[in-house]
Amino acid sequence: MEETLRLLYQLQKVDSNLDDVEESKGDLPETVRDLKEEIAELSEKANAKQAFIDEFVASRNNADNDIKDFEEKLKKYKEQQYQVRNNKEYDAITKEIDFAEETMKTLGKQFGDFENQMSIAKNELEEYTLRLNELNEFLTEKAGELAIVSKETEDEELKFNHERKKIVTRLDKEILSRYQKIRSGRGKAVSIIRKQSCSGCGNRVPPQHIMEIRRNDKIYLCQHCGRIVISDELAEKVNAV
Ligand SMILES: [Zn+2]
Incomplete structure (x- = not known):
């Protein structure tokens, strides 16, 4: 048991040395860790926003294509309107024209809504991107500082960790x-x-x-x-x- 007590005390001393080494790095390790977390979270949000925008782009393009199709149809109908031979044909073509115009109006409104939502999403994405750039710059700076401090303490840390391993393997x-x-x-x-x-x-x-x-x-x-x-x-x- 005396051996165990000795080992425990030795372990305590090594751990205190490791604590001192860690302390000499100040709050750099924590700052770097926090920054990385914040960046990961924000990147995820930015990616989701980008996916949202992509979806809107697709919907807007669809609406745009549909509008173009109906424009074509409408042009044809209007030409046909001059060539009708009786009232029945005239009524039928007028109905088609009304439908096409109504549908184009609805699509035009949808197109506008998509544009609006997209511009809001784009603004948000831009804010995320700006913040991400800031955070990444800050991370580079802090990670650089940490690397310098870590380099200075590397040998000590290695030595203490090696000592720790030797003690720990002998402990129950x-x-x-x-x-x-x-x-x-x-x-x-x-x-x-x-x-x-x-x-x-x-x-x-x-x-x-x-x-x-x-x-x-x-x-x-x-x-x-x-x-x-x-x-x-x-x-x-x-x-x-
Ligand atoms: Zn006590």
Whole structure:
């Protein structure tokens, strides 16, 4: 168990180093992540808007073609109107003309509606595109800054991650997952007894417990903060290596 406690403390130290490296990057990683998300969302909206516009273009073109067809028909009907031989034929052709004119009016109105909707959609798309350009420019800038900082810390990160891997493979899976759980809630998962208190939360650890902790034979959790508490002697031993 002493070995496990040592490993946990070593892991804590490596994780703290990794935290420091991450912190040295400031809010750049988060900014870059957020920007990428925003860009992805907006691109999706822009694509949907473009699809919407394409559909309207198709509908408008159909309406336009139909109007042209009816114009042709109307021209023919009007020529025929002069060549009718009786009232019956005249009435029939007049009916066709009325229908064609009515239909053209309806189509013309539809055409206008499509044009209107398209121009609204186009304006929206233009706004999206402008914003996307802005965001992409900003992303390039921030990603560039992050790349520079990451390059500087790359060696350190590699070293610490390598150390971490070595420790983790030697730790029991269940204990490791307990460690992770405490770490994700508390930032640091392992604390040391310092002046009869838990170094994590500053609360006193009862003398009886301190004696137990010094035996290094079980995982002791601070009653106040829930961190794994190890003795200062053990910590010193690890630090001395
Ligand atoms: Zn504590």
